[in-house]
Amino acid sequence: MESAMSKANGPFQQDRGGLALCPYDAELDVLLAQASAAERENIAAAQRELRGVALAKGLQFDANHAYPVCLRPTIIDADWAEQLKSAGERFIRVFDNVLELYRHDAEVRKLYRGYEPVRDLLLAAPAFRPLTRICRFDGLVAPDGRYLILETNTDCPANLFASGMATRLWRSLPNPILAAWGRDVELVPQPIVETRNLFISEMLDTYRADKGRDPSEVRIVNYNGRFTSETDLIIQGFGERGIHCEFIDLRELERGAGCVTHRGTRIDLVYNKWDLRDLVQCPDAEHYLRAVAAGDVVSVNPLACQWIYADKSILALLSDPRFGDHFSPADRRMFQRHVPWTRVVAPGRSISMEGEQVDLCDYLKRHRTRFLLKPTNATWGDGIVIGNKVQDADWQRAVDAAASNSAFVAQEYIQGHVVHCPDPATGEITPRIADLNTFIFGGKAVGFLSRANQSPIMSLYKGGAMLPVMVARH
Incomplete structure (x- = not known):
């Protein structure tokens, strides 16, 4: 992964300027940029139809946000995808070393001053490894071809269900963009797309790794209702496995002797949907967080992931040469390649x-x-x-x-590569900055997500479009 990417299977400079992820993706971009008025109207009509079908099937973040799936895919080369997956999996292994650095190195702890009030909680990590069971690395491809990780999302990332659902819906409908492109390419399956409820499987595997059995009661734990995306899908996914799950506020939980209960029922497994900054000095959360730290209930992800690994200070730790001696030469080369x-x-x-x-x-x-x-x-x-x-x-x-x-x-500041794609709501074709994100479940890369926005901020909540990812062999 540390060696330079070849132009045959990684990002490359196009003759007309700019950066493309692979030749196939460049072909799609030319097709859209040069589309005639009639072709644009045909694409816009198909895009509006896709949006309508997505809404009819309930594919949305929450009651207020439709999921903005786009007709135009992002295509990446299979060999390059393997390189990105290997790097992502290696980062997950490095992260568990970071917890030990935080435990023993005062200079490392200075990067995380805000968490001093809860240091004892996040250090009380469970025995299973990797600690990070669910995450999404968000990255951009820089003008020099480097893939740079900008966000680690090891707390409670979104799109765990919706990305796969949207891709399956997208490929089930007629697509004038792919029809005009006309290529028959060999695609590499992505588990997050092909395996329904993969997230639920990983949650159950994590619990089994810690307790040696299946859970009976699961709760999605929230605070003040700030984050609600995909909660209905999580509840449905557990229900299909015969496991009861509810979405609750942490103040509904009680801590007993070696257990956590909700309305008198012992809870086995929790998935936290919140911003942990809100809970560092929050009296409402103290008993629950201590129960999680004590192992009275299994949390995905553990608190160390949600405070230390999800904090952007981890990128400062990995990119700052003064901490280089804590890592192997191979790890340092990986950081130079993938950490801004x-x-x-x-x-x-x-x-x-x-x-x-x-x-x-x-x-x-x-x-x-x-x-x-x-x-x-x-x-x-x-x-x-x-x-x-x-x-x-x-x-x-x-x-x-x-x-x-x-x-x-x-x-x-990384200037991401620019693509042409139809607006998810109107179908109007415009240039947008695109990113590329990697899902890691249980320490293994399981697929990709691409987003495009006219703003450098990639959030789908702020005007971004979700571009289904195709991993193609040349």
Whole structure:
């Protein structure tokens, strides 16, 4: 994975400029960019039909958000896909070493200052490995062809059901884009698409690994109703296995002697749908979190994943040379290939992108267009400040504000590759920035998700489109 990708099976520069993920994907892009007015209308009509069928089948995030599946797929080469899968699986193994670094290294803990009140809880990890059973790595392909992981999503990622459902629906309907393309290609199956309820299987496998039996009672645990996506699908999936599951608020749970109960019923397995930043110093959550840490109930993922691995500070740890001695040479090469330059924003010295010692805040202020600021543990693109999208005075204030609480990272700005695709609602063909994400279940890569947006923020909640992924052999 550390060697440079060949142009035959990885991203490559196109003759007309820009970057394509593979020759097949480039062909689709040319087809859409050059479509005639009649072809565009035909595509728009098919896109509206796809949206209508998706809504009729209940394919949506929640009651307020239709799932924006797009007619245009993203096509990646099978050999390159294998490289990305291997890298993703290796990152999962590295993450479990990070927990030990956090346990023993004071400098590593400084990256995670906000979690000091709950340090004893997240260190009380269960015995099974990997700790991260469910995650989605979100990444962009940089102009130089590197695939860079921007988000680790080891807490409660979305699209675990909807991505596979949307892809199966997409391929069941007539598609004028693929018809016009006309190629007959060999596709590599993706487990997250082909295996219905794969997420449920992984949840059950995790419980068996810890307890040696199947669970009887499962709860999706929420706090104040902030995250609800796919909860109905999770409940339905467990129901099909004969296992009772409900969506509840954590304040409905009670801790007993070595157990957690809900309305008098002992709970075996929980999946948490929340932002754990809300719970670091939350009296409502203390008894429940202590029960999870004690192993009174099995949590997917464990608390260490939801606080330490999901926090963007982990990318600062992996990309900062001052922590390099904690990792093997092969791991460091992998980080150079797949982790963007990232630093926790705080006053003091750091190492620049050029490898020089600099005052971090001054360096960020002088190079506004090269960076963005992100809250260390937030979702949906909330709180992001993109340097090349704001005025200099606003950027200066944002850097100062970020440095005042050490709850932000600065990250190099990556210009993702651009594709042409129809809008999920209207069918109008426009250029959008696209990403590529990898699902990892039980330490194994199980498939891909691609999103495209006119904004650099890829969230499907903020105007993004979901592009089904085809893994193709040339």
